[in-house]
Amino acid sequence: MRNSGPPTTSTGAASGAGCDQGARPALTEPATTSRIRRTCVTLVRRTLRRRVPSLQSRQEVFPPMSSIHASGQFKLGRRSVKRLGYGAMQLAGRGVFGPPKDRNAAVQVLREAVDRGVDHIDTADFYGPHITNQIIREALAPYRDDVVIVTKVSARRGADGSWIPAMSREELTQAVHDNLRNLGLDVLDVVNLRSMFNAHHPVEGSLEEPLTTLAELQQRGLVRHIGLSNVTRAQVAAGRRICEIACVQNHYNLAHRADDALIDELAHEGIPYVPFFPLGGFTPLQSATLTEVATRRGATPMQVALAWLLHRAPNILLIPGTSSLAHLRENLAAAELTLSEDELRELHGIAR
Secondary structure, three states: OOOOOOOOOOHHHHHHOOOOOOOOOOOHHHHHHHHHHHHHHHHHHHHHHHHOOOHHHHHHHOOOOOOHHHHOEEEEOOEEEEOEOEEOHHHOOHHHEOOOOOHHHHHHHHHHHHHOOOOEEEOOOOOEOOHHHHHHHHHHOOOOOOOEEEEEEOEEEOOOOOEEEOOOHHHHHHHHHHHHHHHOOOOEEEEEEEOOOOOOOOOOOOOHHHHHHHHHHHHOOOEEEEEEEOOOHHHHHHHHHHOOEEEEEEEOOOOOOOOHHHHHHHHHHOOOEEEEOOOOOOOOOOOHHHHHHHHHHOOOHHHHHHHHHHHHOOOEOEOOEOOOHHHHHHHHHHHHOOOOHHHHHHHHHHHO
């Protein structure tokens, strides 16, 4: 029931209603009405305090939707994607091996990511192995037309969870078919060839044979685009002479800046650079400067680290991973964080 305010009394109005001109205006009714109204309001407020959660509680249950459109877009393969995506590695169990503790929670994270606008999902069939891709299929299939799934090949897992190079023609062909089957796809949008000369960092070596194998699978219609991962500048240049390279995915973040020159070269060529471990990987970024900037901005250090990467170059596409809904929301909110020139200079100095 809407209420436009307390009733007003006017001597003129009372006269017009036939009141005795010599009598005092009747004040009893308005005063009584006012007391009743105050009593009702008090009761309603007490009831609401008991039944309605606080603003903070409501935000925890129904957090505000961040807009990752603010991150901008860049072309990946045949389509443009938002520059803030999602990496699915952490959906598997400890050490990216075995099933997650809570499969339903993993499904919820993926669905919320896409609901909030994520259209670039990074995965690999050796996450689990197989499990992460199967969770993606369960959560998202049939896939939306605007979602680009990028996977990786050239590794397999030992029974103990170890990472074993798998770069032969037979192994790569099998890996592509495994990805197709477990994701439930007829063709893979982007397949990154991860160099496994060293599992932890780029090492020089020829990638001609494995790239040629992927190019043949591309010609057969099983792969749309080919990318590279864990590679050197020389390997990128050599790879581009074999086939078109859709993206490069390497280790890069605020503190690990070995690819600065490569990022700029790729930006000039219109090729996206996708940093893995953008938040430091298994050892999260820790820096007094990063913490200070975050505190001043009312953000988390990880949000600032992601925002810095978005500022670093227009061709950077981010794929921060998490198995937590709360962390997913924090990561996506980084799209709306704009850093000043002074803040960018402060953060730039972390790598020195």
